[in-house]
Amino acid sequence: MFKVNEYFDGKVTSMAFEEATGSATVGLMAKGEYEFGTDKKEIMHVVSGELVIQLKGEENWTSYKTGEHFNVDGSSSFKLQVPVDTAYRCQYID
């Protein structure tokens, strides 16, 4: 019923669904380091755990924990350091 997508050999697994405001995914990231590219602008919510991120073109790394969220520009990318298995929700903004 829901499309399950796997990245980085399954270390990141997400499921796609539609919200009233547009497309979204909910998923899990295993402890590790990743980099993702973006097409649309994204709002990333930490559902449970922690994501430490570096946005493209920025020097600093910022930590986001359960209940917090951050924005990523469209046609961009961001690096993540994931200190613990983390659940997230991603909203894609047209």
Place this chain on the structure above:
Amino acid sequence: MFKVNEYFDGKVTSMAFEEATGSATVGLMAKGEYEFGTDKKEIMHVVSGELVIQLKGEENWTSYKTGEHFNVDGSSSFKLQVPVDTAYRCQYID
């Protein structure tokens, strides 16, 4: 990497992971009506969408929306009416 579980012909799909405080799942429920039994006590968080629930032994139905959560006793059950595809997180409490 993460175990994906499907219920009700895939209309409910969840992924299991470990939080600092214990086992949890994150998942999606398609629009529809369901009933789940519980072993351990559960804390159900609405990540995105809405869950209208009736706890075992209760008459009333209560709506929980994005950002809200509810508790379900262990060794019990609860009915759900899901008006829109909904993302949820479930914490299992020892």
